Amino acid sequence: MAGTTVQPTSRTRSWWGWGWADAHPDDAECVAMGALLPGTLARPLPVPRVADLDIARPAVEPPPSLAHLVRDDPADRAAHAMGKAYRDVARALRGRPGRIPDLVARPTDEQGVADLLDWAGDREVAVVPYGGGSSVSGGVEYRGDAHRAVLSLDLTAMGRVLEVDTEGRAARIQAGALGPDLEDQLRPHLLTLRHFPQSFEFSTLGGWLATRAGGHYATGRTHIDDFVQSLRVVTPAGTSSSWRLPASGAGPSPDRLFLGSEGALGVITEAWVRLQERPRHKASAAVTFTDFQDALRAVRALAQSDLSPANCRLLDAGEAALAGAAGGDRSVLVLGFESADEPVARRLERAVRLALSYGGRRDGATAAGGARGGSSDGMPSGAPGGDAAVRAWRSAFLRMPYLRDGLARMGAVAETFETAATWDRIPGLIEAVRTEVGAAALKATGHPATVNCRLTHVYPDGAAPYFTVLAAGRAGDEVALWDDLKAVAGEVLHRHRATITHHHAVGRDHRPGYDLQRPEPFALALRAAKGALDPRGILNPGVLVD
Template identity: 65%
Template sequence: MSSRSRSWWGWGAADEALPDAECVALGALVSDAVQTPLPVPDVAALALPKVRIEPPRALAPVMSAAPEDRASHTYGKAYRDVIRALNGDLAPAPDQVARPSTEQEVIDVLDWAADTDVAVVPYGAGSSVVGGVEYRADRHRAVVSLDLSSLDQVLEIDRVSRAARIQAGALGPGLETQLRPHGLTLRHFPQSFEFSTLGGWLATRAGGHYATLYTHIDDFVESLRVVTPVGVNESLRLPGSGAGPSPDRLFLGSEGALGVITEAWMRLQERPRHKASATVLFDDVHVAMDAVRAVAQSGLHPANCRLLDPGEAALAGVARDSQSALILGVESAHVPVDGRLAELLTLARDHGGTPLPTAPGTPNAAADTWRSAFLRMPYLRDALARMSVIIETFETACTWDRAPQLYESVRSQLADVVREVTGAAGTVNCRFTHVYPDGPAPYFTVIAPGRRGEEVAMWDRIKSAAMEILHDLGATVTHHHAVGRDHRPGYDRQRPEPFALALRAAKAALDPAGILNPGVLLD
């Protein structure tokens, strides 16, 4: 990304955003959508809040109050963030953007902030879709967005143990580029891979490439180094330990509220040399769920096991005629995988699936089509947002015994909410992104026409209803998007109160001045 400009208002690379004509054409596919796209504001013309604080001379070289920096660090990339940016609403903009190039400069920023009542919001690469990088507390003297993009190096590789010490600001592509000469890979590929950092993955417990077995970044952590306002916390590097509660687990998923992750020792893998994939069609989505459960419980551990319901399969262009599609993929660095794929396809056939014919050694066209649509979807979301189309995606997880009811209940109940909020039927689609022996992680997509000027309020009502439905069904409020601020109501209800007491105590002990990402996880 060093040679490409990031979009300050929307997803990813600025040159990948759809032009006006394509926005209009895409919006025309949604019934009752508005006819003209919201214009993209010129950063130079934005009315940013007045800068309330200047850094001390020692920190001035790592601080910026340039309008472009402040604008691009105001929000993450949730739908409500994109809409507000398009409307030029940058009221929560940080006063300064800090880009430290050493861990000592991170310490210095936190020390100064604690002494001057300045909130510090760790930014990662800004790809949060749950309000994780937006300051909403409105009780500090000023706000600094902490950007670790200059801390982006693989510092050390232990080839014997197959692990590496990596700085938290490393973006996905840069990280993999540094590992490639050694024949190694972290192989953690979330949808945001190109625009997110190792530190962001760790702080949000991100889900990645593997649909089974190694589903979260947690699975690759040997140890963490975390800067807190009361000192540096570095855990002992070990393959495993039974010595009390894990110190790493305290900071994994802490979303910058307890400390700033600056480095991590991560488990690596040999780069895969053998890959194979296939697509299986099902006429009944519930039969397909049974097949996926059999796969998840088989011990065959496919790297990819994505079930697309009829709406999602049609949207991605991989199936028609109300069919569901199961995309399977296997890989290995050491042995051929065709036999394992054949076992998986036998399971799928035994459960009513029909594999699409693919000649040995040739690409799986349906899987490639889905992957392209998957990577392109955030840009399409932004284009539809410019047409005031309401789009919401949320993910959850539940046990297999409740999965069929959850799928039907969420789709029917949320469809009613969408109709009430927008006055239109809209669509509610679903795919399984990750699967476990005891349950799936369903990922829902909502698309409906919105009303110009009311998009955020309409989205908020749909988001709130989705959290309420998940709570009533006993499912988690998030599987891998994190809590941020948008999921706080659902998280507060899901979290056991004794654990909440312990988390509050940890916050008070590690961040006594209350400056770290206020409002995330805790008030």
């Protein structure tokens, strides 16, 4: 059964910051936030304008046969120059966005992708797959000067659900489908992919696949990998199309080669993905703890139980206060359950009782969902009218990237990074990050920094801590400060054998940590794969391999 193309929204994306241009904090809100962080600027930096950038003419022109797919409009090119990490926002605010692509291409089918790659290879043009542009690890920008020109490859014109197999609960979907559009096309079939990263509104299926993105499920199916049946990938060496199978033991998986390859080995053009019925029953609750170590033990017990909560996010006291989910020194555990066919209130109560047995305290009443269609807003389980802490966290979750950009306008460092490690390393890792990154920020700025932590995903054998860093910046030198703090954090992660990224991807920002983490024989095989599939080295140069 074929899908239909969803009409684009009329709202305008911010070229320099997160999300919608009309959703950013105004000057007064920026000043109010800056007042809470000593050492920030007295007034916000102005919102940057494309007109103030020095954008050179394109170094190449597309051939007439491809001209209808390519644009060289300065605003379009500037919007495709970077992702949405703090360092990207800070550079844009200072008028230093880096190398702006010469051209932006929007192919409408797979043949267009192949033709663009052929042309780019012949002309020594680097091709950077863009997805939705929500990268926070330097994954969608070109750094260096080894290529004569740069083409940003935007697949959002390829955003259709092409086929739905209702019996097998799967769909064939083009890689350029943005999260909301994808869910809108599945809704008439009463099915959902239900993969909701925080960037859901502004990221694509292809981007999720290329970065092995984490979704909203805190346990079980935490990554997009778990939903993939097969992939189609266009490479300079040809098109790879794997069989659609429920499972296979036939050698190394071809899909695994391209999942997480970040556009360095090929361009993912479509995928068969596993779907599920839309959840009708939801329930959520919050449990607070005075002792963070007790909270960690409670979460580990939940992860090792058979309860499988959809949401099991632990916010330390600082993160809970920042989200408005609790005050003082109490950590908050946000729990959520959902199901398409049976009420989940009893499972929630079992989870709450387990958390209480580790010293937790229950505040408020259970929020239980009725027989409504599942939400597609990119948020974990929860229903209106639930715990105040759950509602506060949900609101902060959606608003936080915009507030980060507001703090960046005040010259502050406001960024996040995440990792994963086994349970035996988690307490020491969290303490080391808080202590060492905080000390580095104090030494660099003379002002104390805030380093908060939450657990976003939990497993029987470990967890994924997610850190928030808030610090006064150094006027005009904010990016260098963040790079220094990032290096300190990376050293701590490596020392504790924690991954350089759990779900944010490697990009260019995490390459040093990734190079240290991966085994050398694997690196050798990856370089060989790069050479075989992309012999001219045009695909996202600098990502994963040189």
